[in-house]
Amino acid sequence: MSSEQQLETYHDLEVLVYIPKHKAKSTMEWFKNKHIQVLEWPSQSPDLNPIENLWKELKTAVHKCSPSNLTELELFCKEEWEEISVSRCAKLTETYPKRLTAVIAAKGGATKY
Numbered sequence: 001m002s003s004e005q006q007l008e009t010y011h012d013l014e015v016l017v018y019i020p021k022h023k024a025k026s027t028m029e030w031f032k033n034k035h036i037q038v039l040e041w042p043s044q045s046p047d048l049n050p051i052e053n054l055w056k057e058l059k060t061a062v063h064k065c066s067p068s069n070l071t072e073l074e075l076f077c078k079e080e081w082e083e084i085s086v087s088r089c090a091k092l093t094e095t096y097p098k099r100l101t102a103v104i105a106a107k108g109g110a111t112k113y
Contacts, residue, residue, distance in 0.1 A: 047103050047113045050092035054084060 023038075031038050046052040061080040067073040095113070102111035 045103065045108075047111045048096070048099050050089070050096070053092055053113075054089070057084070 028038065058077065058080055061083070062073065062076045065072075065076040065080070067076050099111065099113045102113060103109075105111075
C-alpha cells in the first residue's frame with residue numbers, strides 16, 4: 001500500500017481511505033470483491049488531517065519562544081514537538097468521525113475543525 005493510502009480498522013470493518021485521483025476501476029473492483037469499504041479522502045482537506053492541528057499548535061508555541069536565529073528555531077521546534085502528548089494525538093484521531101461528518105455536512109467547505 002502506498003503512503004497515500006491508509007488501511008485501518010473502524011468499528012470492526014476494514015476501511016480503506018483512498019485519495020480519489022489514485023483510484024483505478026480494477027483496484028476498486030478488487031476492494032469490492034474483498035468486502036473492503038472504501039472512503040474517499042479529499043486530497044486537500046485540512047479539516048480531516050489531524051496533523052494540521054498539531055502544526056498550528058507547534059507554530060504558536062514556537063512563536064511564543066521568539067527564536068532569534070535558525071539554530072534557536074530548530075531547537076524550539078524540537079522542544080515544543082516533544083511537549084505534544086500522546087493523549088493530544090489520540091484525541092485528534094478520535095475526532096475523525098465527527099470531522100468527516102462535519103465536512104460532509106458542509107459539502108466539502110470549511111468546518112469548525
